[in-house]
Amino acid sequence: MEDLVGSWWDRLVRRAAYPGYPQAAVLLDDVAPQALLFFRAMGGDPGLAIRSAVGTAHGARRRWLARVAGIDTHVELAWRDGQALYLPERIDLYPDAALNRGLYFWLMALAAQPPAQGDWLQSNSEGTARCLTTMPGLATLYQRLVAALLPLRNWPANGTGQAAEQAIRHALLQPGTATALPAGSPPPQPVPLWLHPSPPSAAAANQDDGQQPEQGHGDSRDSKARRRYRARRDNPDDRKNGMLLQFRAESIFTWDDYVRVNRHQDEDEPDDGAAAEDMDRLTVSRDGKTRASRLKFDLDLPAAAYDDTPLGDGLLLPEWDYRRERLVADHCRLQPMLPRDASPAPLPDKLQAAARRLRRQFQALSPERSRKSGEASGPDLDLDRIIRFLAEQRSGVAVAEPPLYQAWPPAGRSMACLLLADLSLSTESWLGEAGQVIHVIRDSLLLFAEALAACGDAFGLYGFSSLRRSEVRYLLLKDFGEPYDDAARGRILAIRPGYYTRMGAAIRQSTSILLQQPAQRRLLLIVSDGKPNDLDHYEGRYGVEDTRQAVLEARRAGLIPFCVTVDREAGDYLPHLFGKRGYSVVHDAHRLPQVLTSLYASLTA
Amino acid sequence: MNAPHRAAAAAPLPFYQPLADECEVFEAAWRQQLPLLIKGPTGCGKTRFVAHMAARLGLPLFTVSCHDDLSAADLVGRHLIAAGDTQWCDGPLTRAVRAGGICYLDEVVEARKDTTVVLHPLTDDRRILPIERTGEQLAAPPGFMLVVSYNPGYQHVLKTLKPSTRQRFVALAFDFPPPAVELTVLREEGGADEALARRLVALATQLRRLGGYHLDEAVSTRLLVYAAKLIASGMAARTACRVALVEPLSDEPDTLAALMAVVDTQFGA
Structure with missing residues (x-):
């Protein structure tokens, strides 16, 4: 009974005290399709991704009711760092959804400004002023945002707090004229129209060279996968083998504070995720041990006898360093290889039916005949030319008889396609019943090759993975010169996932291979x-x-690069890589084989 | 050499705002009888520049918009049947050579490759135009000048200028004018006042950042002039920007919505 009443009261008071207007909420996912484009148009760095911000404790005094309900301690504010632009996951500050939506665009415009001088108050005020002078259309929106925001802010009780609030309100109403915050004032109430006063340095955790685990690509991805936790790096605790005597009610604190001890349970609690959401920060520490050993297990290079067969000594390829803005020559070593244990094999039975269908489709696509006029002989007369010829004859000038026929020569498509498949370890992940990503890729390669062999276009199949810059493994599955036969099928069947994705070097090598092909149009499909x-x-x-x-x-070399991906978040970075029309996201990975072949047909038609 | 004689007062000089020394380059190339290649994105003022220079030098201008069915006969001329008789009819290139004027081939990459070969004898020091059909060989007078333009932004594998053709031209690269110049263009050409021109130029700067990423081609000066004209004629600024700047650039709903959000930063209600 007490539980029931307690939870009922909790719900009630939380709802009463909740400062926002959930019915008018606008989600980041709603504006995300337009966000990148807008941010770039505002002058934001095109390399940045858009992520949702994590709430941070603001420490300011809350309303009485909010204190009773124990909510409103955290606030999601926008900020920008070298990797991404962070925006609140949802905005329900205003009762009007149009204003909430407008706030997203305002935050993006503000974040795209170059950072200004001064403290939090001054720099935001400065940035706001700059936004308003360069974008007069934003002024009306801004005035409405401010006018609706002021009644939502409460007056602090004490004097310094009031002075600070006065300064903030002044800065909001008259941007560009802000003075510094009064010294010694308590943390002011957060200002949702401004950027984060002290952005969590998420990048610090990323700067680690070396030990990055591969990205998980499971099916359980949701919006939380984009969430950044406020992270703190800690030096490892050197105690040998401590034990934690845990008092159940303190579990949050023991999570939060980094203590290197053996936890009492091995299994994860079911609500661990929720607990992590509640925490101010997650502590990340390097102890150089457990993860390293796990990585070692993943990456232990196979003995030469078990590895794929290398061909030659490898090629040195350059790599682009964006910080120095230049190509670093001979930076990667690319090693062409043949898959180990590849023996000639026919097409697997389960793909036979699909392959038959594709072959029929692509055979119909191939003999694309077009009329050629001005032939010396042919089945049809070229009327235009005959009329012109007769007119010239009548003019009395001697003209040699021009070619007056039309022919229908069998047109070669003059098309070469190189397919480059990502064989990194992430393709090992599972896709439910369909098996692993690598299986889908393998089937796609097989069917794609069947289709292209049927329509007669020149094609090559290659796979790649990498292990640092010294070993970019470039797997030769079917060369342009050789026919597509059981030997090639056997090599495709023998591909295995491994290592990482150093895409640049593999693309450069593919470019140089494709450039040697004598074809009018050359497609590089990744x-x-x-x-x-x-x-x-x-x-x-x-x-x-x-x-x-x-x-x-x-x-620039005249190829047509195109990327097909099964990564559902690819919309964040692929437009930057391949251009808006240069990629396609396959949302249902099982359909990759069909999508790949139909895409080829439409790309080259 | 015949000095540039001013155009008749009846035809006013088409407005052109020089960016740098392109007018001097054009005039020097004309004096030295060199052919000129102009490259630049759509709507940045290539055609206007040629019209301006032709009027300034007092030369007749013969413009040909090239397309992929343009044959050599379309340029040089052909026999036509008229009233039971055949007549030779000069093409624009031949007319330009005879008149000693400027022949301007717009978007020359669109023309078939074999068509451009007919230009070759005109673009070297021979400066002749052999007309095979009539057996005539025209020598170009000193006033004649060949100008071709193309847009290098098209990502078309098949449509590029042959190196043997390119190497015969003096080349000028055009781009969208810097904000200060574009401001003048919008005021002179689009009839915009100072404040409106400023906003349009700021909007163009924002939209041009998207070229290559989300938009195939950046918004052109020509479209800006359209928008300015519509606004000056009394259309609401937001509507004018939508029809003149946003809708021509894309068909995708998300992109259009985002572009309108960008427009709202300048012309928001």
Whole structure:
């Protein structure tokens, strides 16, 4: 009974004390499709992703009711760092959904401004003023946002608090004229129209070279996967083998504070996720031990006898360093390889039916005949030319008889396609009943090859993975020169996932292979399942920028690069890499084989 | 050499706002009898520049918009049947050579590759135009000048200028004018007042950041002039921006919505 009443009271008081207007809430997911474009148009760095911000404790005095209900301790504010723009996951500050939506766009415009001088108050006020002078259309929106915000703010009780609030209100109403916050004032109430006063330094946790675990690509992804926790790095505690005597009610505190001890339970509690959401910060520490050993297990290089067969000594390829804005010559070593244990094999039985269907479709696509006029002989007369010829004859000038026929020669499509498949370890993850990503990729390669062999276009199949810059493994599955036969099928069947995704080097090598093909149109098709990444600094922005450069180089060389991905978040970075029309996201990975072939047909038609 | 004689007062000089020394380059190339290649994005003022220079030098202008069915006969000329007789009819290139004027081939990459070869004897020091059909060989007078333009932004694998053709031209690269110049263009050409021109230029700067990422091509000066004209004629600014700047750039609903949000930062209600 006490529980029941307690939870009922809790619900009631929380609802009464909740400061926002949930019925008018606007979610980040609602504005996300427009957010990147808007942010870039405002002058924001095009390399940045958009992520949802995590709530941080603001420490300001709350309303009485909110204190009773124990809510409103955290606030989600926007900020920007070198990797991403962080925006609140949802905004329900105003009773009017249009204002909440407007607030998103306001925050993006503000965050796109170059950082201003001064403290939190001054820099935000400065940025606001700059926004309003350069974008007069925003002024009306801003005035409405401020006018609706002021009644929602409460007056602090004490004097310094009031002075601070006065300064904030002044800065809100008259941007650009802010003075510094009065010294010694308590933490002011957060201002949702401004950027975060002290952004959590999420990047610090990313700066670690070396030991990055591969990204998880399970099916359980949801909006929380984008969430950034406020992280603190701690030096490892050197105690040998401590034990934690845990008092049940303190479990939150023992989570929060980093103590290197054996926890009393091995299993994760079911509501651990919720507990993590509640915490101010998650402590991340390097003890150099447990994770390293796990990585070692993942990455232990196979003995030479079990590894794929290397071909030659490898090739040195450049890599783009976006910080220095130049290509670093001979930075990666790319090792062409043949899959181990590949013996000639026929197409698996389960793919036979699909392959038959595709072959029929693509055979119909191939003999694309077009009329050619001005032939010396042919089945049809070229009327235009005959009329012109007769007119010239009548003019009395001697003209040699021109070719007056139309022919229908069998047109070669003059098309070469190189398919580059991502074989990194992330493709090992499972897709429910359909098996692993790698299986889907393998089937896609097989069916794709059947289709292309049927329509007669020249094609090559390659796979890649990488292990730091010294070993970019470039797996030769079917070369342009060789026919598509059981030997090639056997090599495709023998692919296995492994290692990381250093995409730039693989694209550069593919470009140079494709350039040797004598075809009018050359398509570079990349099948991927996630962002570029590798063990060293090749992740985040560095990897993305290098890949982008490699794609640009391919495009400059006259190739048509195109990316097909099963990564559902690819919309965040692929437009930057391949351009808006240069990629396609397959939301249901099981359909990759069908999508890939139909895409090829439409791309080349 | 014949000095540039001013155009008749009846035809006013088409407005053109020079960015740098392109007018001097054009005039020097004309004096030295060199052909000129102009490259630049859509709507940045290439055609206007040529019209301006032709009027300034007092030369007749023959413009050909190239397309992929343009044959050599379309340029040089052909026999036509008229009243039971055949007549030779000069094409624009031949007319330009005879008149000693400027022949301007717009978007020359659109023309078939074999078509551009007919330009070759005109673009080197021979400066002749052999007309095979009539057996005539025209020598270009000193006033004649060949100008071609193309847009290097098109990502078309098949449509590029052959190097052997490119290497015959003096080349000028055009781009969208810097804000200060574009401001003048909008005021002169679009009839916008100072404040409106400023906002439009700021909006263009914002939209041009999206070129290559979300938009195939950035918003052109021509579209800005359209928007300015519509607003000056009394249309609501937001509507004018939608029809002149946003809708021409994309078809995708999300992109359109985001572009309108960008427009609202300048012309918001």
